[in-house]
Amino acid sequence: MSENIIEVDGLEYSYGNFKAVDGVSFSVREGEIFSFxxxxxxxxxxxxNILTTLLPLQKGSASIAGFDLAKxxxxxxxxxxxxxxxxxxxxxxxxxxxxxxxxxxxxMPKVERRQRIDEIIKLVELQEKxxxxxxxxxxxxxxxxxxxxxxxxxxxxLFLDEPxxxxxTQTRRRLWDYIKMVNDSGTTIFLTTHYMxxxxxxxxxxxxxxxxxxxxxxxxxxxxxxxGRDVIYLQTDNDDAATGIIKALKAVLNIKATSQGLVVxxxxxxxxxxxxxxxxxxxxxxxxxxxxxxxxxxxxxFVHYTGRDxxxxxxEKLPRIQxxxxx
Amino acid sequence: xxxxxxxxxxxxxxxFVRFRIALVASLIQPALWMALYGxxxxxxxxxxxxxxxxxxxxxxxxxxxxxxxxxxxxxxLFTSLFGGITLLFDKNWGLMRELLASPMPRNHIxxxxxxxxxxxxxxxxxVIMAFGLVIGVRFFPGYSLLQRAGAIMGILLFVGVFxxxxxxxxxxxxxxxxxxxxxxxxxxxxxxxxxxxxxxxYPIDAFPGAVRIISQFNPLTHLVNGxxxxxxxxxxxxxxxxxxxxxxxxxxxxxxxxxFAAAMFLVAWRVFKTAVVT
Numbered sequence: 001m002s003e004n005i006i007e008v009d010g011l012e013y014s015y016g017n018f019k020a021v022d023g024v025s026f027s028v029r030e031g032e033i034f035s036f037x038x039x040x041x042x043x044x045x046x047x048x049n050i051l052t053t054l055l056p057l058q059k060g061s062a063s064i065a066g067f068d069l070a071k072x073x074x075x076x077x078x079x080x081x082x083x084x085x086x087x088x089x090x091x092x093x094x095x096x097x098x099x100x101x102x103x104x105x106x107x108m109p110k111v112e113r114r115q116r117i118d119e120i121i122k123l124v125e126l127q128e129k130x131x132x133x134x135x136x137x138x139x140x141x142x143x144x145x146x147x148x149x150x151x152x153x154x155x156x157x158l159f160l161d162e163p164x165x166x167x168x169t170q171t172r173r174r175l176w177d178y179i180k181m182v183n184d185s186g187t188t189i190f191l192t193t194h195y196m197x198x199x200x201x202x203x204x205x206x207x208x209x210x211x212x213x214x215x216x217x218x219x220x221x222x223x224x225x226x227x228g229r230d231v232i233y234l235q236t237d238n239d240d241a242a243t244g245i246i247k248a249l250k251a252v253l254n255i256k257a258t259s260q261g262l263v264v265x266x267x268x269x270x271x272x273x274x275x276x277x278x279x280x281x282x283x284x285x286x287x288x289x290x291x292x293x294x295x296x297x298x299x300x301x302f303v304h305y306t307g308r309d310x311x312x313x314x315x316e317k318l319p320r321i322q323x324x325x326x327x
Numbered sequence: 328x329x330x331x332x333x334x335x336x337x338x339x340x341x342x343f344v345r346f347r348i349a350l351v352a353s354l355i356q357p358a359l360w361m362a363l364y365g366x367x368x369x370x371x372x373x374x375x376x377x378x379x380x381x382x383x384x385x386x387x388x389x390x391x392x393x394x395x396x397x398x399x400x401x402x403x404l405f406t407s408l409f410g411g412i413t414l415l416f417d418k419n420w421g422l423m424r425e426l427l428a429s430p431m432p433r434n435h436i437x438x439x440x441x442x443x444x445x446x447x448x449x450x451x452x453x454v455i456m457a458f459g460l461v462i463g464v465r466f467f468p469g470y471s472l473l474q475r476a477g478a479i480m481g482i483l484l485f486v487g488v489f490x491x492x493x494x495x496x497x498x499x500x501x502x503x504x505x506x507x508x509x510x511x512x513x514x515x516x517x518x519x520x521x522x523x524x525x526x527x528x529y530p531i532d533a534f535p536g537a538v539r540i541i542s543q544f545n546p547l548t549h550l551v552n553g554x555x556x557x558x559x560x561x562x563x564x565x566x567x568x569x570x571x572x573x574x575x576x577x578x579x580x581x582x583x584x585x586x587f588a589a590a591m592f593l594v595a596w597r598v599f600k601t602a603v604v605t
Contacts, residue, residue, distance in 0.1 A: 045605070046605075049605045052428050053428060054424065054427060054428055054603070054604065054605055055603060055605060056603075074430050077428065077429060077430040078430050082425075082428055084424050084425075087420075087421075088421060088422055088423075088424045088425045089421065089422070090338070090342075090417075090421050090422045091421070092342055092345055092346075093338065093341065093342075097338075097341065101334060101337075101338055101422075102425070102429075104331065104333075104334040104337075105331050105334050105425075105426065105429040105430075105431040106429055106430060106431075107329065107331065107430070107431075149425075
């Protein structure tokens with residue numbers, strides 16, 4: 001119990017008649033990177049807005065760092081840091097002033113505040129930019145400043161709502177380095193994103209959410225393994241003979257011959273299966289020209305559970321108000 | 328006691344002095360207005376009122392002096408009504424979520440914006456008084472230095488309370504509106520009736536009954552009463568109208584402004600307490 005820093009039970013939230021969050025329960029362990037994964041409009045931001053006290057608690061209960069969200073919202077606010085999905089900077093304040101303002105509205109005493117500003121500016125590598133107005137910062141610098149600001153008060157949980165949206169690949173990679181560094185120093189990270197690959201890379205635990213409900217949860221590895229759909233790509237000097245031999249293996253679900261070679265779908269761990277396949281082929285005198293193994297991605301996991309691709313899922317935003325048949 | 332409202336104040340004043348153009352414009356605008364409108368109208372009014380006689384020994388003031396008080400009031404009205412607009416921009420493109428998600432009580436936002444708006448109005452009022460002296464506004468006739476200081480304090484007191492009321496109203500409107508266009512429309516809608524149904528630029532004695540009653544409930548009228556009392560005196564003639572302010576009249580006007588400001592604070596507080604910005 002005590003190692004869970006966030007507890008959410010039966011959370012529901014409606015905008016008028018539209019139920020954006022429909023009975024969500026989960027818990028976050030202290031010190032982990034916890035990801036809320038789902039397409040745009042799945043209800044991720046609504047959950048994060050409720051947990052950060054920006055939206056009222058309509059139904060269900062939640063606690064953060066031991067404080068009840070309904071009864072002790074102020075203590076909750078003091079325990080968390082937030083990086084909002086959209087930019088929330090005053091463009092005409094400098095980097096230093098932005099942090100000063102944050103420290104002051106969180107009632108940090110002056111000496112501690114000034115010291116912390118120096119630390120934060122160093123941490124997010126904006127030393128050269130202290131006196132620069134935020135309007136002149138690049139997208140990545142703004143994000144770093146916002147992350148630094150979220151860390152000013154040494155929160156126990158840092159909420160990151162789509163932190164890398166709209167940034168280029170290099171900047172994203174650097175941001176993740178920061179986020180991991182912050183996490184290493186003991187801050188629990190609550191993350192929402194629709195970038196599957198990023199969530200896969202950094203998360204200790206993932207909840208996949210769609211239409212306001214949690215549809216799958218687990219560690220990234222377990223989520224992917226649970227699919228049991230590893231794919232082996234093979235090129236041999238005798239595909240026909242190879243097909244016969246591979247078909248005989250128990251784990252093989254399907255084998256297809258293409259112009260690029262053989263595509264073998266198996267329902268077991270491919271890393272263990274592949275050596276067996278290779279040695280069987282060699283024993284039969286078949287030469288292997290190339291081999292490749294593809295583990296399922298979180299995209300595959302998402303498609304498996306929802307029947308559609310996360311990249312296209314956002315487009316279904318409008319029709320989802322109608323009842324969903326057949327799923 | 329917590330002082331986070333001072334942070335809101337600090338930030339708003341920082342922006343005020345940072346935008347040199349806005350700062351300078353806000354100081355030039357009332358001066359320009361007084362110079363042009365005042366010069367044009369005062370020659371007209373002095374022609375119209377040339378036939379009117381003022382009793383012996385009575386104090387007659389020029390139109391320019393009469394309207395100087397009105398310009399202070401109108402400038403304060405405009406500045407204050409737009410004073411909350413920064414909140415709308417914060418809400419749509421900036422800091423508002425950061426402020427609302429912080430442990431700071433939300434009424435500190437209202438109070439901080441109120442105080443910075445009052446500061447701006449004070450600066451403008453002082454500039455108008457100084458500029459008025461230059462172009463021939465005869466404020467503080469025969470006052471000693473101490474009396475002048477007292478009169479200025481009195482004017483600023485009236486300006487401050489009035490300004491707070493409209494800043495709270497402006498904050499409430501800004502927080503409710505979705506777009507700057509909507510805000511602009513609502514504020515324009517409010518400004519003109521307040522402006523015309525008041526005694527800022529002409530006497531209300533000749534108003535039709537209904538408009539006169541409305542003007543009695545107009546905070547602008549009460550501000551102008553206070554400013555004229557302190558700047559010109561309690562017994563004078565202007566545009567052929569005899570003005571007498573008793574201490575009671577002035578106290579009632581002041582009380583009316585306090586009630587107005589308190590009511591507007593409650594409105595703004597309610598709006599902020601229930602505000603949801605995501």
